[in-house]
Amino acid sequence: MHDLVAITALGGSEPQVDTVGGVTCREVPGAALASAAARMGQETKASKALAKLIGAPAPGIGQHAGDTVTAFWAGPDQWMIEAPFDTHEELTDQVKSALGDTASVTEQTDGWTRFDLNGDQIPAVLELLSMLDLRNIDAGSVARCSIHHIGCFVLCRSDEAFSIYGPRSSAGSLHHAIVTAMRSAL
Amino acid sequence: MIINHPLLGPRDASEFTYLGDASLINRPDWQAEDAADAFYEYGYLRDNPAGEHQELWYHEAGDRSWLVVTRDTTTHEISKVELARDVARARGRSK
Numbered sequence: 345m346h347d348l349v350a351i352t353a354l355g356g357s358e359p360q361v362d363t364v365g366g367v368t369c370r371e372v373p374g375a376a377l378a379s380a381a382a383r384m385g386q387e388t389k390a391s392k393a394l395a396k397l398i399g400a401p402a403p404g405i406g407q408h409a410g411d412t413v414t415a416f417w418a419g420p421d422q423w424m425i426e427a428p429f430d431t432h433e434e435l436t437d438q439v440k441s442a443l444g445d446t447a448s449v450t451e452q453t454d455g456w457t458r459f460d461l462n463g464d465q466i467p468a469v470l471e472l473l474s475m476l477d478l479r480n481i482d483a484g485s486v487a488r489c490s491i492h493h494i495g496c497f498v499l500c501r502s503d504e505a506f507s508i509y510g511p512r513s514s515a516g517s518l519h520h521a522i523v524t525a526m527r528s529a530l
Numbered sequence: 531m532i533i534n535h536p537l538l539g540p541r542d543a544s545e546f547t548y549l550g551d552a553s554l555i556n557r558p559d560w561q562a563e564d565a566a567d568a569f570y571e572y573g574y575l576r577d578n579p580a581g582e583h584q585e586l587w588y589h590e591a592g593d594r595s596w597l598v599v600t601r602d603t604t605t606h607e608i609s610k611v612e613l614a615r616d617v618a619r620a621r622g623r624s625k
Contacts, residue, residue: 403536418593419591419593419594420613420615477539487538488591488594489591
């Protein structure tokens with residue numbers, strides 16, 4: 345029997361937390377992720393099945409929706425589905441059984457890492473990090489963008505709560521970018 | 531240069547990568563009698579117009595969609611931006 349020690353994307357045994365000024369960046373290891381891409385001709389059925397799964401209409405362009413299980417728009421007829429890992433470790437299976445043959449579903453949990461930003465001056469940080477048009481981003485918005493050449497999803501959950509998903513293999517670089525921007529802006 | 535993405539609105543050109551002539555959508559039938567010649571032309575021969583040009587752009591730092599951008603190569607004016615899949619389906623591809 346292997347005796348492996350679980351570590352976070354940044355390599356610690358506990359998630360890293362950095363606070364600069366009024367903004368906190370928190371490493372979030374506990375998110376399960378799956379992607380769903382509607383198959384050709386099945387787009388309407390897929391978005392209806394997704395709506396049933398998340399308990400809200402399937403998110404449109406640049407939006408996210410849902411409560412415990414949430415989905416966000418990743419591209420035309422494509423979504424990422426996220427849920428707490430503790431209760432939804434089998435998220436991919438759940439999404440696949442909900443969407444059936446209307447979509448192709450892929451496990452994404454270990455491909456990504458998430459950093460949550462909380463505070464009242466997050467736009468000042470994101471202005472340094474990305475080219476996003478922050479005036480057009482409010483609660484419920486999602487945008488894919490480059491942060492220091494790393495392709496990320498930025499989710500706005502409220503004015504004072506953002507989540508950033510980036511590739512797990514670049515977690516250290518992304519964390520460095522975020523914390524450096526926080527130190528510069530705040 | 532700003533590309534007006536049909537779904538996401540105006541985005542900076544640095545978010546995109548350029549592939550080339552949108553005629554790449556018209557991949558020849560590999561089972562046709564003249565497939566070898568058709569693929570030679572498809573692979574190597576391009577028009578190089580001074581003026582309006584349809585080209586493929588990839589929104590790499592965005593939603594990863596392929597776009598067909600109609601651009602004037604002499605002025606860089608972009609007159610039309612469409613999703614490549616819509617263009618391809620309108621031409622009878624992906625049936």
